[in-house]
Amino acid sequence: MEITGIISALLIGLxxxxxxxxxxPGRQNISLLLTLGVGVVAALLxxxxxxxxxxxxxxxIDWIELAMQVGLSGxxxxxxxxxxxxVTR
Known part of the structure; x- marks a missing residue:
């Protein structure tokens, strides 16, 4: 994979x-770096x-593919x- 492919994969993952x-829904307690990682993995899957x-x-645009990626990322x-x-009780 070329450097442009890696950079575009990271941007798409973000x-x-x-x-x-x-x-x-609600507040997510995860970092931006972890969000990027989840996005890259979800985009690949x-x-x-x-x-x-x-x-x-x-x-x-592959709308079905995009919907699958966003669903996996979510x-x-x-x-x-x-x-x-x-969890506090």
Whole structure:
């Protein structure tokens, strides 16, 4: 992978991670770096899943692939945020 591919993957991961934080209600107690990591992993997994399902090769914006990536990112943000919060009773 070239350096431009890595930089674009990080930028897309940041956007996907940010969108994932937006779809999760409430306050998330995770850092920006962790959000970036969740976004990059969700972008890669969403792309792989869309390729397996055969919906990734369209002209223009792949809305189904984007929805899968944001959904995976939201699930990751919610899981990490829930794991990092303390339960007090």
């Amino acid at each position: 956007v996907i991670g940010g969108l994932g934080r937006l779809v999760v 969403g792309t792989a899943a869309a390729s397996v399902l055969g919906v990734a090769d369209t002209a223009g 699930a990751g943000v919610a899981a990490l945020s829930g794991a990092r919060t303390k």
